[in-house]
Amino acid sequence: MRLKCLPVGGRLAVSLFSLTVLYALASSMLLIIYSTGSTAMVDLEAVKNKYARNMLTGAMWGSMYEHVTEDESIRIVERWIAAGKPRALYDAEVAAVMKEDCTNCHSRTSTMSRAMPSIPLTSYEDVVASSTQGLPDGKLLKGLHFHLFGIGTTLVALGLLLAFSGLGGFWKAVLPLAGFAGLWLDTTGWIVGRFSEASAYMIVSGGALMSSAIGAMAVLVLLDCWIRVPVIGGEDDDR
Amino acid sequence: MRLDRFTATVVAAVLACGAGASAQELVSARTSATPEIDGMIDAAWDAATPTAVTVDQHPYKSNTYDGVMKSTVTLRALHDDATLYMLIQWDDPTQSLERFPWVKQEDGAWKQRKNPDDTGHENTFYEDKFAVLWDINARGFAKKGCAAACHMAEGGMIDGIEAKSPGRKFTVAEGQTIDMWHWKSVRSQPVGMFDDQYIDHNTDAAKSGGWGRHGDSKTGGGYSNNVSEDKKTPAFMSADGSTGAFWLAKADAVPFSDSFKPGDVLPGIVVSPFEGSRGDIASAAVWADGKWTVELRRALVTGGDNAAAQDVQFSDLSKTYPFGVAVFDNAAIDHTYHEGALTLKFGG
Numbered sequence: 001m002r003l004k005c006l007p008v009g010g011r012l013a014v015s016l017f018s019l020t021v022l023y024a025l026a027s028s029m030l031l032i033i034y035s036t037g038s039t040a041m042v043d044l045e046a047v048k049n050k051y052a053r054n055m056l057t058g059a060m061w062g063s064m065y066e067h068v069t070e071d072e073s074i075r076i077v078e079r080w081i082a083a084g085k086p087r088a089l090y091d092a093e094v095a096a097v098m099k100e101d102c103t104n105c106h107s108r109t110s111t112m113s114r115a116m117p118s119i120p121l122t123s124y125e126d127v128v129a130s131s132t133q134g135l136p137d138g139k140l141l142k143g144l145h146f147h148l149f150g151i152g153t154t155l156v157a158l159g160l161l162l163a164f165s166g167l168g169g170f171w172k173a174v175l176p177l178a179g180f181a182g183l184w185l186d187t188t189g190w191i192v193g194r195f196s197e198a199s200a201y202m203i204v205s206g207g208a209l210m211s212s213a214i215g216a217m218a219v220l221v222l223l224d225c226w227i228r229v230p231v232i233g234g235e236d237d238d239r
Numbered sequence: 240m241r242l243d244r245f246t247a248t249v250v251a252a253v254l255a256c257g258a259g260a261s262a263q264e265l266v267s268a269r270t271s272a273t274p275e276i277d278g279m280i281d282a283a284w285d286a287a288t289p290t291a292v293t294v295d296q297h298p299y300k301s302n303t304y305d306g307v308m309k310s311t312v313t314l315r316a317l318h319d320d321a322t323l324y325m326l327i328q329w330d331d332p333t334q335s336l337e338r339f340p341w342v343k344q345e346d347g348a349w350k351q352r353k354n355p356d357d358t359g360h361e362n363t364f365y366e367d368k369f370a371v372l373w374d375i376n377a378r379g380f381a382k383k384g385c386a387a388a389c390h391m392a393e394g395g396m397i398d399g400i401e402a403k404s405p406g407r408k409f410t411v412a413e414g415q416t417i418d419m420w421h422w423k424s425v426r427s428q429p430v431g432m433f434d435d436q437y438i439d440h441n442t443d444a445a446k447s448g449g450w451g452r453h454g455d456s457k458t459g460g461g462y463s464n465n466v467s468e469d470k471k472t473p474a475f476m477s478a479d480g481s482t483g484a485f486w487l488a489k490a491d492a493v494p495f496s497d498s499f500k501p502g503d504v505l506p507g508i509v510v511s512p513f514e515g516s517r518g519d520i521a522s523a524a525v526w527a528d529g530k531w532t533v534e535l536r537r538a539l540v541t542g543g544d545n546a547a548a549q550d551v552q553f554s555d556l557s558k559t560y561p562f563g564v565a566v567f568d569n570a571a572i573d574h575t576y577h578e579g580a581l582t583l584k585f586g587g
Contacts, residue, residue, distance in 0.1 A: 069379035106392040111299035111405050
């Protein structure tokens with residue numbers, strides 16, 4: 001059984017699935033760039049700001065930087081966090097920074113185009129809740145289950161399709177393995193980000209490995225539906 | 240990641256273009272050919288390089304606003320030894336001039352047309368406006384632009400003060416001010432001027448209903464609502480008794496005397512040229528084909544009362560001057576703006 005042996009309708013469905021995966025991959029790249037506020041594909045500082053530093057100051061240094069009046073405003077918040085987030089220091093210094101740079105959009109009643117009522121920063125309790133080290137619990141768990149279920153399922157589907165391609169046996173084993181290894185490395189990095197900035201290396205390398213494997217599998221499956229993919233990495237038994 | 244580097248590169252380039260909007264620069268060209276301020280683009284403007292700015296942000300979504308949500312503003316600037324000239328164009332599919340007109344009713348009563356939104360602000364019977372805000376010495380303006388002076392209410396309060404408006408303009412500390420060139424299609428353009436205003440740190444509504452927004456010092460002139468003391472009729476009418484206009488020149492105004500028929504329309508505003516610093520900016524405007532074209536002329540350095548605090552002074556042409564722009568489409572306070580600051584630089 002080979003992909004090329006499928007009727008045209010079947011090959012069309014597999015091809016559209018592969019194209020959909022590539023489309024999703026491109027949009028995820030866009031999301032990474034958009035959410036980190038960096039136009040560089042691999043910006044370690046941006047990744048640290050997003051996943052492995054304090055969420056509040058990470059955003060202020062990263063994607064929200066253009067809205068911050070001056071760097072000293074971020075350092076005020078950093079000193080407050082380092083001091084254990086005391087209420088008195090919040091009232092004395094941090095509240096003014098939030099009001100000056102954040103709460104126009106980050107309030108429950110904001111009406112602005114970029115309103116973020118789901119992440120309010122208008123009270124001490126709000127700011128404490130948004131100043132966690134690494135991804136906050138809800139966001140972490142939501143991201144983990146989406147990625148593990150979604151990407152895991154995609155990897156299985158691509159791996160199975162690849163198994164019915166004319167590609168050499170070596171790559172049929174290595175590419176799915178690389179995809180799953182990248183997925184685990186990436187998502188585990190999110191958890192480690194709660195404790196260490198070094199997790200940024202796990203996230204970047206895991207993401208790169210996973211994306212490369214998914215992209216490669218999708219392209220190879222797509223090609224194998226219609227043309228003969230060159231045999232690399234070992235002979236295909238069925239050729 | 241390498242597999243999709245092309246995609247990433249394209250995406251990064253697109254985003255970089257978008258991000259660049261907050262750091263856009265307008266370069267004023269030195270000219271010896273004085274543009275005529277008539278709302279027409281004459282040959283003098285050929286020397287000016289246009290800068291296009293996308294405005295697509297709003298402070299709130301009114302229940303009565305149906306104006307532009309996004310517009311492109313094109314700016315050009317020229318200067319000579321003493322004067323700055325600007326040519327401003329923006330997309331606005333409708334020309335809006337019908338600002339609170341009086342209409343005589345069938346029963347003989349007069350009614351001013353209004354349709355305030357759920358914040359009490361008008362978006363139906365109003366006028367088109369345009370604002371240019373210039374940093375004088377406001378903290379944060381050079382990086383954040385107009386946002387440095389924008390304060391949104393939280394739970395109906397700003398700084399512990401009741402604030403029904405979705406947003407208020409004021410600077411964060413005493414002594415910090417922003418120059419505000421406010422073009423108004425009905426209240427200022429008919430007299431060939433911008434309304435030259437400024438923003439300070441005031442939050443006391445008793446001192447100023449506009450909180451930090453104030454008109455520059457003036458010695459006379461200006462506009463006033465055409466409303467009688469009992470608020471039931473216009474206070475003035477045109478000397479020739481004409482109807483249908485949306486503003487009334489003060490020089491042509493006589494006390495209202497009702498010999499009109501139902502359906503007749505009288506202006507809701509009486510206008511006259513600002514005298515003093517508030518009239519520093521001369522302008523002319525034309526609306527055609529879904530686009531406003533406004534030309535302005537202002538001295539590089541102004542004098543008059545409180546000029547240092549109320550007016551940006553282009554006294555050093557080697558410096559860059561941060562500013563921001565906003566489009567008001569038939570709206571009292573809702574406006575379409577951009578994030579970040581633009582900068583004006585003077586070329587040789």
